[in-house]
Amino acid sequence: MGEGDSVNSGExxxxxxxxxxxxxxxxxDHRCFESLVRRHERRVFRVALAVLGNIExxxxxxxxxxxxxxxxxxxxxxxxRFTTWLTxxxxxxxxxxxxxxxDMVSFDDSREAGEKPLPxxxxxxxxxxxxxxxxxxxxxxxxxxxQALAPIxxxxxxxxxVEEMSAEEAAEALGIKVPALKSRLLRARLMLRxxxxxxxxxxxxxxxxxxxxAVRMRNMMKMVLTRAAGR
Amino acid sequence: xxxxxxxxxxCKEVLANLSSYVDEEVSEELRQVLEEHIAWxxxxxxxxxxxxxxxxxxxxxxxxxxPLAVSARxxxxxxxxxxxx
Numbered sequence: 561m562g563e564g565d566s567v568n569s570g571e572x573x574x575x576x577x578x579x580x581x582x583x584x585x586x587x588x589d590h591r592c593f594e595s596l597v598r599r600h601e602r603r604v605f606r607v608a609l610a611v612l613g614n615i616e617x618x619x620x621x622x623x624x625x626x627x628x629x630x631x632x633x634x635x636x637x638x639x640x641r642f643t644t645w646l647t648x649x650x651x652x653x654x655x656x657x658x659x660x661x662x663d664m665v666s667f668d669d670s671r672e673a674g675e676k677p678l679p680x681x682x683x684x685x686x687x688x689x690x691x692x693x694x695x696x697x698x699x700x701x702x703x704x705x706x707q708a709l710a711p712i713x714x715x716x717x718x719x720x721x722v723e724e725m726s727a728e729e730a731a732e733a734l735g736i737k738v739p740a741l742k743s744r745l746l747r748a749r750l751m752l753r754x755x756x757x758x759x760x761x762x763x764x765x766x767x768x769x770x771x772x773x774a775v776r777m778r779n780m781m782k783m784v785l786t787r788a789a790g791r
Numbered sequence: 792x793x794x795x796x797x798x799x800x801x802c803k804e805v806l807a808n809l810s811s812y813v814d815e816e817v818s819e820e821l822r823q824v825l826e827e828h829i830a831w832x833x834x835x836x837x838x839x840x841x842x843x844x845x846x847x848x849x850x851x852x853x854x855x856x857x858p859l860a861v862s863a864r865x866x867x868x869x870x871x872x873x874x875x876x
Contacts, residue, residue: 587861590873593869593873594866594869596799597865597866597869601857601862601865602857604854605855605861606854606855607832609855615858615861619864619865620862622857622861622865623822623864623865623868623869625858626869627863627868627872630869630872630873630876662861678851679838680804682833682834682837682838683837684837684840684841685840685841685844689848695852698848698852699852699853699854700876702848702849702854703852703854703855706849706854706855717849718855721846721849721850722849722850722854722855724850727814742810742811745810746807746809746810749809749813749842749845749846750809750838750842752844752845752849753841753842756845756848757841760841
């Protein structure tokens, strides 16, 4: 389904693309703005949540985003997609909000460098995760893993892999260059893979687990004996 | 990435192209080189396979629904703003 396609055929402006709806709002038909909000509320919420990390702040940022978009709608000239324009506003609103609370919370954006080298898990995943966990549980696992990422990684991952924006659009919305976006996306995906791997890897056969446990035990004994000998 | 005369590449180089491969944004030539590598390198094969599956899983799981109460408050607020204009 492309941008501007309507989910609900009973909606005002159904079948019209975003640009046409914007024109109708600008012409005074404010009901069409609600249709735009319905189409994009989930994306705006996800983007705000990706930047801010909690629902309360994301809600505020979402409200401010749509109010600002409504008040500045005449500035949208259709040069980029409405989605990109709106996402840019959402990112800016969320960043401003985060800036305002910066003295209250410790931030982890500086974690771009210095994490553990990736990847570290090399076991295949179970063939059908949904059979193992069910759809709701998979969603919960995915949400928890995404929320655990540092904001700079969470933002690119949500725009690219949840909202399916192109690299160019996501970079424009975040105000960064495409190579920076791609490099963060690679890292974000690798971190998320590690995190989800813990739940989704195929259980190893008992024999392999026994060998691994024996090796760990031997190493621990060695360490203990070495320390004891050093006393 | 220059793929001329590049039959063998390191795991590190393969990994650097993981995202582009998953997004199907690599040239045909580079794709062949990467696939040759993952055909014999078990670790890279697992990483490529699970990353591709993860990207699909994330999309399919449709994470982060807007809570109903949050959505309701948004429309109430917008109604106020729109009625002022």
